[in-house]
Amino acid sequence: MTNQLDQIFFALADPTRRxxxxxxxxxxxxxxxxxxxxDMALPTxxxxxxxxxxxxxxxxxxxxxxxxxxxxxxxxxxxxxxLNEQRCTWEQRLDRLALLAAQLERTKx
Amino acid sequence: MTNQLDQIFFALADPTRRxxxxxxxxxxxxxxxxxxxxDMALPTxxxxxxxxxxxxxxxxxxxxxxxxxxxxxxxxxxxxxxLNEQRCTWEQRLDRLALLAAQLERTKx
DNA sequence: GAGTTGGTTAGTCATGTGGCTAACTATTCA
DNA sequence: TGAATAGTTAGCCACATGACTAACCAACTC
Numbered sequence: 001m002t003n004q005l006d007q008i009f010f011a012l013a014d015p016t017r018r019x020x021x022x023x024x025x026x027x028x029x030x031x032x033x034x035x036x037x038x039d040m041a042l043p044t045x046x047x048x049x050x051x052x053x054x055x056x057x058x059x060x061x062x063x064x065x066x067x068x069x070x071x072x073x074x075x076x077x078x079x080x081x082x083l084n085e086q087r088c089t090w091e092q093r094l095d096r097l098a099l100l101a102a103q104l105e106r107t108k109x
Numbered sequence: 110m111t112n113q114l115d116q117i118f119f120a121l122a123d124p125t126r127r128x129x130x131x132x133x134x135x136x137x138x139x140x141x142x143x144x145x146x147x148d149m150a151l152p153t154x155x156x157x158x159x160x161x162x163x164x165x166x167x168x169x170x171x172x173x174x175x176x177x178x179x180x181x182x183x184x185x186x187x188x189x190x191x192l193n194e195q196r197c198t199w200e201q202r203l204d205r206l207a208l209l210a211a212q213l214e215r216t217k218x
Numbered sequence: 219g220a221g222t223t224g225g226t227t228a229g230t231c232a233t234g235t236g237g238c239t240a241a242c243t244a245t246t247c248a
Numbered sequence: 249t250g251a252a253t254a255g256t257t258a259g260c261c262a263c264a265t266g267a268c269t270a271a272c273c274a275a276c277t278c
Contacts, residue, residue: 003125003167005124006122006123006124007116007118007122007123009127009217010118010122012114012118012121013115013118013119013122014115014235014236015115018118021195022195025195025198026198026199027197027202027204030254031254031255032253032254032255033209040236040237040238041237041238041239042254042255042256043237043238043239043255043256043257043258044237044238046255046256047235047236047237050174051235054210060201062255064198064244064245064254065243065244065245065246065253065254065255066245066254067254067256067257070164071199073196073199073225076192076195076196079192080189080192080196083185083188083189083192083222085131085187086185087182088133089131089134089135090134090135090180090182090235091124091231092211093134093135093136108202111268115273120235120255123265123266125266139224140225141223141224141225142225149266149268150265150268150269151224151225151226152225152227152228152267152268153224153267153268154264155225155226155267156265156267158268160265171225173224173274174224174273174274174275174276175223175225175275176221176224176273194239
């Protein structure tokens, strides 16, 4: 589980890979089309795609000689869940602080 | 802007640093307390803290010889915004697909 | 004011990451 | 079937990252 978040965050830490995710959230696309806007050699780009797929953020399938890549929303949910947990925790904490402040206020008056 | 997301995702790709964020979302703490549960040399740990602070996820202040670290919720918001944008895009896409499917359905009958 | 505590700086090292080229395989099209 | 297209594999290189130790500074405490 920890490893999964590691991979997801790592995959999204690179602007090229994030751009691919952004492109893919508009719909699936073949490798060559995904590669086109990026000024780097194809093998390099393929390794970025591999990182994304290993992290579970994308899925790909080959038909004929064309490999089509698509996004897998589940992992973005994983990310969002982690984020929500953090936010919940610190909001609870802020609530407790507010409570404490209110109590202080009461004892003061 | 791109650089900011790079740094945030990168910072959170490491389990040690994520653990620190999780700890900090419960409230601020001095360096030594944050370090305690992690089985690594202090200088190593300090560099993790630096990565977090450089990314803007945390803030720290030194009073006397104690440095207190706290979380900066803004950057987690930055993260969430990116996430929401992706989700919106692909939900719109799914909506369009549904619309298309409905149109197909109508022409068929 | 000497020792302890809390943190910092400097420097080293192994490994990981991101980039490349060159050579290769497997489809599709003429 | 021969050429073009779409990916793939292998191997190289520079630099970043994460870990360590050793030495250091600053501020409490006795």
